[in-house]
Amino acid sequence: MIQVRNLRKHFGDLVAVDDVSLEIQDGEAFGLLGPNGAGKTTTISMIVGTLSPDSGTVTIDGVDDPTRPALRYRIGNAPQALAIYDDLTAEENLRFFGKLYNLSGSRLSEQVDSVLETIGLTERRKDRVKTFSGGMQRRLNLGCAIIHDPPLLLFDEPTVGVDPQSRNLIFEKIEQLKKRGRTIIYTTHYMEEAQRLCDRVAIIDHGRILALDSVKALIAQHGGKAVVAADLNAIPEDSSALPAPLDGDHLRFETNRPMEDIATLARSGLDFRTLSIDQPDLESVFLNLTGRRLRD
Amino acid sequence: MSRIIAIAIKDIRILSRDFGGMFFVLIFPLIMALLFGAIFGGSGSGRSKGMKIAIPIEQTSAEKAFYDQLSKADVLQISSMPTDSARALVSAGKMVAFVKYTDTSDASLSFFGGTRPAIDVWIDPTRKAEAGYLNGLINQAYFTVVQSRMMDVTNMQASLKTQIATIDTSSLLTPDERLRTKSMLTEFNEFLGSIQATDSAFDARNDTAGVAGSEGNTDSEDYSPFRPPTVNFEEATVTSKGPRTSWEITFPQSVQWGLVGVAAAFAVSLVIERTRGTYLRLRLAPISRAHILAGKGLACFLASVTVCTVLMMIGIFVFGVRVEWPLGLVLAILSAGICFTGIMMLISVIGETEQSVGGAGWAIFLIMAMTGGGMVPLLMMPNWMLAVGAFSPIRWSITALEGAIWRGFTPAQMATPLGILVGTGLVCFTLGVFILARRES
Numbered sequence: 102m103i104q105v106r107n108l109r110k111h112f113g114d115l116v117a118v119d120d121v122s123l124e125i126q127d128g129e130a131f132g133l134l135g136p137n138g139a140g141k142t143t144t145i146s147m148i149v150g151t152l153s154p155d156s157g158t159v160t161i162d163g164v165d166d167p168t169r170p171a172l173r174y175r176i177g178n179a180p181q182a183l184a185i186y187d188d189l190t191a192e193e194n195l196r197f198f199g200k201l202y203n204l205s206g207s208r209l210s211e212q213v214d215s216v217l218e219t220i221g222l223t224e225r226r227k228d229r230v231k232t233f234s235g236g237m238q239r240r241l242n243l244g245c246a247i248i249h250d251p252p253l254l255l256f257d258e259p260t261v262g263v264d265p266q267s268r269n270l271i272f273e274k275i276e277q278l279k280k281r282g283r284t285i286i287y288t289t290h291y292m293e294e295a296q297r298l299c300d301r302v303a304i305i306d307h308g309r310i311l312a313l314d315s316v317k318a319l320i321a322q323h324g325g326k327a328v329v330a331a332d333l334n335a336i337p338e339d340s341s342a343l344p345a346p347l348d349g350d351h352l353r354f355e356t357n358r359p360m361e362d363i364a365t366l367a368r369s370g371l372d373f374r375t376l377s378i379d380q381p382d383l384e385s386v387f388l389n390l391t392g393r394r395l396r397d
Numbered sequence: 398m399s400r401i402i403a404i405a406i407k408d409i410r411i412l413s414r415d416f417g418g419m420f421f422v423l424i425f426p427l428i429m430a431l432l433f434g435a436i437f438g439g440s441g442s443g444r445s446k447g448m449k450i451a452i453p454i455e456q457t458s459a460e461k462a463f464y465d466q467l468s469k470a471d472v473l474q475i476s477s478m479p480t481d482s483a484r485a486l487v488s489a490g491k492m493v494a495f496v497k498y499t500d501t502s503d504a505s506l507s508f509f510g511g512t513r514p515a516i517d518v519w520i521d522p523t524r525k526a527e528a529g530y531l532n533g534l535i536n537q538a539y540f541t542v543v544q545s546r547m548m549d550v551t552n553m554q555a556s557l558k559t560q561i562a563t564i565d566t567s568s569l570l571t572p573d574e575r576l577r578t579k580s581m582l583t584e585f586n587e588f589l590g591s592i593q594a595t596d597s598a599f600d601a602r603n604d605t606a607g608v609a610g611s612e613g614n615t616d617s618e619d620y621s622p623f624r625p626p627t628v629n630f631e632e633a634t635v636t637s638k639g640p641r642t643s644w645e646i647t648f649p650q651s652v653q654w655g656l657v658g659v660a661a662a663f664a665v666s667l668v669i670e671r672t673r674g675t676y677l678r679l680r681l682a683p684i685s686r687a688h689i690l691a692g693k694g695l696a697c698f699l700a701s702v703t704v705c706t707v708l709m710m711i712g713i714f715v716f717g718v719r720v721e722w723p724l725g726l727v728l729a730i731l732s733a734g735i736c737f738t739g740i741m742m743l744i745s746v747i748g749e750t751e752q753s754v755g756g757a758g759w760a761i762f763l764i765m766a767m768t769g770g771g772m773v774p775l776l777m778m779p780n781w782m783l784a785v786g787a788f789s790p791i792r793w794s795i796t797a798l799e800g801a802i803w804r805g806f807t808p809a810q811m812a813t814p815l816g817i818l819v820g821t822g823l824v825c826f827t828l829g830v831f832i833l834a835r836r837e838s
Contacts, residue, residue: 151680173683182674186407188414193407200403201682229414245678 102126103148103253103284108157110143110308117143119308121157125286127252130279132299133288134383136393140308141288142181145257148286149176161253174202177251179243181258181288187231191222191241194230195248202249212248219274220244236267243271247278254278255286260294272298292383304387311390316383323389324381326355329363334372342369350374400684404692409700412662421658422704427711430651434643434716448527449474451483451495460498462545466538467496473534487519490641493527495519496535515627521641528630535628550589557586640803641719646774648712649798653771653791655704656733657762660741661755663697667745668754686837690830694738701734709798718802725801725811732818733794739822740790742829746836765789775799793817 103125110118118140125131133141146152148159150167158165164172185194195213204212217223220240230238243259256275260268276298279285289295295302296316303313312319330353340347344362345354356362359378367373388394412418452464454477468475478486483495497517516535520528546552564570564579640646670676679689709726712718720726744761748754766772768782769789775796778786786792797814800806 149681151677170683170685173681176681178678178681180674180677182677184674184678186411186675188411189407193410197403197407198678198682201400201679201684203400203683205399 102162103286104158104160105144105148106158106160108144108147108159109155110147110152111155116308118147118154121305121308121310123303123310123313125284127284128282129301130285130287130299132295132302133286133305134290134292134295134302134387135288135305136290139290139305141305142257143308144305145178145255145286145288149178149255174249175251176253176255177246177249178255179246179257179259181261183238183242185230185238185241185245188229190227190229191217191233191244192226194241194245198245199248204249212250216244216248219247219277221270234264234267236263236270239263239267240271240274243274251283253284253286257288258290259287260289260291292387296383302383304383304390306387306391312386319383319386320381323386324383325385325389326357327359327381328353328355328379329359330375330377330379331373332375334374337371343371400682401688401692401695404679404689405696405699408663408666408693408696411666412659412696412700415662418658418662422655422662422700423658423707425658426651426654426704426708429654430644430647430708430712433650434647436643448472448531449476449492450531451475451486451492452477453480453483453497454478462542463498463538466541467534470534470538472530484519487521490521493521494531496531515629518628518630520630520632532628532630554586554589557582557589561586640799642717644712644716644718645799645803648708648716648718649795649802650771650774651712652705652708652730652733652798653766653769653794655708656701656737656794657759657766657771657791659697659700659704660737660744661758661762663693663700663738663741664745664758665751665755667693667741668748668751672750686830686834690742690833694742694826697738697741698734701737702730705730705733720802721805722801722811725806725808726798728811728815729794729797729801732797732815732822735822736790736794736818736825737822739825739827739829743825743832744829746829746832765791768792770795790818790821793821 103123105121105123108118108121109116121140121144123131133144135141143152147154147157148161148167150159159167161167161172162175166172167176186197189197192213195216196209199209199212214223217226220243222237222241222244225233225237230241233241239259239262243256246254246256254275259275260271263271272294275285275287279298285298287295287298299316301313301315302319304311304319312323314322330351333347333350333352336347336350337343343352343354343366344356345352354362359380363376363378384394412422450467450473452467452475453460456464456477464475464477467473476492480495480497483492486492487495495518497519516539518528518531518535520531546556561579561582564575564582567575570578667676670679676689680686709718709720709730713720744758745754747757766789768786769791770778770786771791773782775783775786775792783792793814796804797811797818800811800814804810
């Protein structure tokens with residue numbers, strides 16, 4: 102279990118992380134969702150001990166010093182920047198990082214083969230990284246994080262700047278890791294990724310956690326109402342029973358129970374030409390909490 | 398330790414795959430050595446004018462003919478001098494060899510017999526390439542003289558007369574061979590006489606092609622069939638305390654450029670690790686910062702030593718650089734490797750980007766090279782520049798290498814440059830690590 106208490110870090114006048122506290126259970130997929138510069142990477146860096154906090158504590162599995170070697174064996178990190186060597190091959194990269202975690206001999210070879218298979222680079226194992234596409238490099242970046250099969254994985258924006266195909270593949274592999282019981286900390290500014298993967302999400306902005314809960318609870322608390330929009334084939338004679346005034350033949354209204362309301366309107370004889378329901382999501386949560394969109 | 402070695406191997410592998418890096422580490426220093434070596438006079442190798450040869454002042458007519466012919470070789474600069482002086486100059490490395498034609502008999506140049514000629518060559522033992530080339534030139538000169546004598550019918554007849562006279566007493570021939578050889582030489586002598594009597598043009602040609610000092614030989618000599626001259630090479634005892642060739646100056650200089658190339662490459666690579674995130678990943682591994690930097694330092698040290706060794710091997714085996722004290726050379730290379738590894742560490746933390754570290758690093762190294770003898774040889778530096786150069790590690794690295802190569806340093810004399818190199822390396826490395834640790838915190 103990871104416990105973060107009152108973490109604070111500033112760079113000059115900039116407060117990068119401001120009184121962040123959270124707990125992550127074993128086997129949980131935890132998301133840090135926020136725009137660029139929100140403090141996600143700084144928080145992660147302090148959790149893994151590559152950055153010292155100005156104040157606050159981080160405890161992982163009861164150990165309050167994340168730099169202790171015994172703890173490092175339990176952590177795998179895929180940094181946002183591609184932390185791989187361009188002039189080495191995919192296999193050489195994996196072997197090198199495996200050796201740093203004391204893997205050797207047949208155990209190392211097995212792990213390298215397994216990871217190459219996992220990230221879909223077996224065919225390109227002997228090729229230098231500089232010849233890889235951005236997506237392939239991202240996958241190898243992920244592979245180097247899991248070469249020693251750690252129980253705690255940190256993925257810092259792992260799908261930034263990759264093509265949709267690689268993005269899907271990376272995401273599928275992370276989902277597989279989650280199913281295998283790995284604890285995952287996932288930072289992203291793609292709300293759909295956090296929504297799909299994470300059991301709980303912390304919304305972070307300007308270094309502060311604005312909300313922290315399960316995706317469902319966050320949406321329920323901060324997402325607002327669903328928006329129903331419809332074009333009608335015929336305008337009813339009595340429009341006073343409608344949930345919102347008509348704009349020509351266009352009807353738009355907000356509701357907490359969109360399906361029930363649509364069913365009621367249909368039963369009353371309303372004839373829909375088009376119909377759409379815009380459910381609230383984490384984007385709505387962020388918008389409601391900050392007044393800004395995630396990618397502003 | 399295995400993880401430190403893994404980091405070192407990784408870094409060396411990356412460097413070896415970087416063509417640009419390898420150019421500055423190995424090719425550029427070699428170019429510098431060859432370029433400046435050529436400018437400062439080269440080795441006096443057989444392919445250039447300037448293979449300095451000494452010959453004796455005292456010469457018989459036959460010897461003079463040989464020496465005159467030898468001096469026609471474009472590649473030789475021949476000076477006549479007393480034997481003692483010549484040998485001293487060879488020992489001092491100022492001359493490639495002293496050539497002494499020891500058989501003074503005129504008949505030795507006869508095609509048909511005479512004493513087998515012998516030529517003694519007192520040569521610098523490190524001039525292996527020149528020795529082979531000089532042997533060829535000596536033989537060429539000898540046969541050219543023999544050929545010229547054969548064109549002089551009068552001398553040829555005189556020589557034949559002498560040889561015919563020695564056949565009867567020759568112990569090398571059987572009676573039957575004596576008879577046949579005597580008959581053949583007598584008929585040949587008569588043939589030459591008939592030509593001389595009827596062909597004035599032949600005489601005229603002989604007059605212009607005659608060889609001085611070929612007056613024939615009337616001494617009684619045992620007959621011997623034609624054999625090439627014996628060229629005896631004798632290695633001189635080298636006593637030089639100065640560089641004998643420019644290569645002995647330019648190769649220690651080129652080693653400095655190799656060291657600079659390695660240090661600059663590794664300093665930049667450390668910045669690249671930091672800016673691209675691989676350093677972060679290394680820091681996340683179950684190893685300390687000390688492990689990471691030790692691995693990086695080990696790689697830099699091994700690369701430095703390898704480059705120094707390769708360059709010096711080229712200097713020794715290809716360009717005849719003589720190493721007076723091999724152990725001193727090894728110590729000098731190891732100390733220089735330690736020094737530049739430390740400097741690499743310090744330079745890697747003077748900037749935050751590849752551009753700043755690369756630019757500032759090369760600027761610092763250039764100043765070190767300019768003041769330390771990396772460009773202008775220490776021998777040619779004015780005193781004030783030597784004083785300034787005392788602050789440059791390159792100065793001490795060159796001094797240590799030259800001390801082992803030609804300065805004839807004793808262990809006590811060598812201790813100063815080696816101590817300064819190792820001390821500088823340790824101080825710089827410690828300082829670099831301290832700055833890096835402070836910056837990370």
